[in-house]
Amino acid sequence: MSPGRTFVEKVIDSHALDPADEGLYRRVRIDALLGHDATIALLVDEFERRNLKVWDPDRVIFTNDHFSPPATAERADISNKFLCFARAKKIRHLMMDRGICHQLLVESPLCRPGALIVGADSHTIMGGGVGACATGMGSTDILFALATGTTWMRKPPSIQIVFRGTLPTNCSGRDIILELLRLLGEAGAQYRALEFWDRAEPKLSQDDRFAISNMAVEIGGKFGVFVPDEVTRTYCANRGDVQPIDDVQPDPDAEYERTLEIDLSKLTPRVAKPWSPANVVPISEAPEVPLTVAFLGSCSSARLSDIREAAEEVAGKQISPNVRFVVIPASVQVFSDALRAGYVQTLTDAGAVFNQSSCGPCGGIDKGVLGATDVCISTSNRNFRGRMGHWESQTYLASARSVARAAVLGRLSPELYED
Amino acid sequence: MHVISGKAWVFGDNLNTDVIHPPEFFSLDPDRVRAGLFHKLDPQIQPNLEPGDVLVGGHNFGCGSSRETSMRSLKLNQIGAIVAIDFARIFFRNATNNGLPCLVFRNAADKERISAGDRLNLDIERAVLQLPDASEIALEPPGAFIRQIWEAGGLLSMLG
Numbered sequence: 001m002s003p004g005r006t007f008v009e010k011v012i013d014s015h016a017l018d019p020a021d022e023g024l025y026r027r028v029r030i031d032a033l034l035g036h037d038a039t040i041a042l043l044v045d046e047f048e049r050r051n052l053k054v055w056d057p058d059r060v061i062f063t064n065d066h067f068s069p070p071a072t073a074e075r076a077d078i079s080n081k082f083l084c085f086a087r088a089k090k091i092r093h094l095m096m097d098r099g100i101c102h103q104l105l106v107e108s109p110l111c112r113p114g115a116l117i118v119g120a121d122s123h124t125i126m127g128g129g130v131g132a133c134a135t136g137m138g139s140t141d142i143l144f145a146l147a148t149g150t151t152w153m154r155k156p157p158s159i160q161i162v163f164r165g166t167l168p169t170n171c172s173g174r175d176i177i178l179e180l181l182r183l184l185g186e187a188g189a190q191y192r193a194l195e196f197w198d199r200a201e202p203k204l205s206q207d208d209r210f211a212i213s214n215m216a217v218e219i220g221g222k223f224g225v226f227v228p229d230e231v232t233r234t235y236c237a238n239r240g241d242v243q244p245i246d247d248v249q250p251d252p253d254a255e256y257e258r259t260l261e262i263d264l265s266k267l268t269p270r271v272a273k274p275w276s277p278a279n280v281v282p283i284s285e286a287p288e289v290p291l292t293v294a295f296l297g298s299c300s301s302a303r304l305s306d307i308r309e310a311a312e313e314v315a316g317k318q319i320s321p322n323v324r325f326v327v328i329p330a331s332v333q334v335f336s337d338a339l340r341a342g343y344v345q346t347l348t349d350a351g352a353v354f355n356q357s358s359c360g361p362c363g364g365i366d367k368g369v370l371g372a373t374d375v376c377i378s379t380s381n382r383n384f385r386g387r388m389g390h391w392e393s394q395t396y397l398a399s400a401r402s403v404a405r406a407a408v409l410g411r412l413s414p415e416l417y418e419d
Numbered sequence: 420m421h422v423i424s425g426k427a428w429v430f431g432d433n434l435n436t437d438v439i440h441p442p443e444f445f446s447l448d449p450d451r452v453r454a455g456l457f458h459k460l461d462p463q464i465q466p467n468l469e470p471g472d473v474l475v476g477g478h479n480f481g482c483g484s485s486r487e488t489s490m491r492s493l494k495l496n497q498i499g500a501i502v503a504i505d506f507a508r509i510f511f512r513n514a515t516n517n518g519l520p521c522l523v524f525r526n527a528a529d530k531e532r533i534s535a536g537d538r539l540n541l542d543i544e545r546a547v548l549q550l551p552d553a554s555e556i557a558l559e560p561p562g563a564f565i566r567q568i569w570e571a572g573g574l575l576s577m578l579g
């Protein structure tokens with residue numbers, strides 16, 4: 001008999017359309033498809049030229065988030081091209097200016113445990129935070145999937161990551177994933193799935209899980225999936241899911257390429273230095289660096305708990321006069337929750353500026369991009385050279401708490417947590 | 420797509436798609452997409468590319484964003500092929516779907532035998548890269564599925 005199967009193997013098998021495992025690639029059906037203005041606009045002409053139909057407009061989530069609202073006439077044209085296409089195809093979940101696509105995906109019941117999802121953006125992998133096998137692809141793959149509801153996929157080997165112990169209160173999911181990047185490197189999970197087992201006490205929060213799954217792609221991962229548990233079920237129930245959850249679980253004798261046990265009790269806040277998200281050190285070993293920009297935003301972070309932690313750090317204080325602190329909640333839902341909780345007031349009083357939910361400066365796109373002399377501390381996922389703006393600018397990646405602390409102090413410092 | 424001939428452009432490890440094609444060159448205008456290739460890394464690369472040129476990379480070539488403008492730009496600049504130690508997953512899929520051959524060295528150490536500007540002949544059938552002194556470097560032959568997509572003329576030709 002074949003050995004036990006990993007979580008991802010089970011999900012791929014249950015979506016396979018070809019009977020046997022023919023070679024490495026299998027044709028699979030997908031449960032949902034995610035796209036946004038920038039990458040969907042790239043496939044519109046080809047889709048129309050071939051006279052194709054969307055396989056199931058009810059299972060498609062399209063979001064206008066990169067150029068939201070557009071800052072230049074060219075971007076307005078791209079956005080309009082995308083919106084016209086989405087409306088003509090009667091895309092059921094077309095969301096204009098409602099937040100970042102990956103956050104909107106996980107706010108949707110389409111992103112369910114055990115689902116197979118593809119998206120026209122690399123951070124689609126974040127759906128793994130609720131146990132979905134979600135992965136990013138380019139526009140050509142997405143065009144094919146949009147027209148057929150299928151794609152080709154290789155069954156990846158899995159790396160099992162087991163979290164144990166108790167996460168210290170000054171750490172979050174961001175510090176965990178930065179630590180994993182330090183341990184595994186930028187290609188440590190290339191062509192592989194990361195299967196996260198949460199044995200921490202208490203269990204990691206759903207927001208922490210999203211932060212971890214989001215940056216699994218920075219390790220090269222194809223999927224970064226949390227094995228569904230009560231945290232997942234509670235999240236889905238609170239989201240208002242009506243359909244019961246398929247309880248997919250890995251077999252006890254599943255084969256993993258390797259297993260990594262992480263004792264969270266030993267974790268301390270981390271930072272990734274320029275220009276790689278894997279260039280990670282403990283903040284206590286970070287260099288002393290004056291900052292000009294602090295950014296709390298992107299799909300990687302900027303959820304309610306991140307904004308709460310930042311608000312805790314700045315309450316009753318002032319952001320350093322040398323620092324511009326830009327906050328962009330990951331979705332309008334998050335923004336509205338943060339408003340109600342008073343965090344927006346606290347952060348605004350301290351000197352932070354809020355922009356509307358969108359990608360913002362994360363991909364060097366919108367307000368808040370960096371100039372040549374800017375040094376930024378950011379909750380985003382990539383500090384690649386030039387990504388957030390000028391080629392000479394520098395970005396450090398850290399948690400929302402660390403970003404807020406550094407914004408108040410005006411610099412990154414090994415003493416950031418010594419008070 | 421039998422023998423590809425062009426000069427070598429050599430890069431290091433973890434060459435990400437933001438460096439290959441900076442986000443500010445994201446556009447639907449082909450001229451702008453073409454001009455953006457490696458623009459921030461070195462603005463002298465793109466104007467000096469010739470059709471058929473071969474990019475030589477290290478580990479994890481093409482990591483990062485899935486934005487297919489990087490691929491469009493490589494195609495618009497008529498890059499002939501990419502040879503690297505290994506490729507990031509999404510990039511490899513995008514390249515395959517668009518018919519841009521991406522091959523890996525059989526021995527990673529062979530990358531060091533190639534110098535920037537070398538005239539290379541890449542024989543895809545034999546999976547061999549020929550250097551200017553006529554010596555050869557062995558590559559991994561592409562798998563059957565990858566060939567199938569190339570032979571169909573890209574993924575979209577398989578839409579039926």
Ligand code: SF4
Pocket residue numbers: 100101102121123297298299300358359362363380381
């Ligand atoms: S927030 Fe940044 S990483 Fe996330 S989808 Fe937008 S540009 Fe990409």
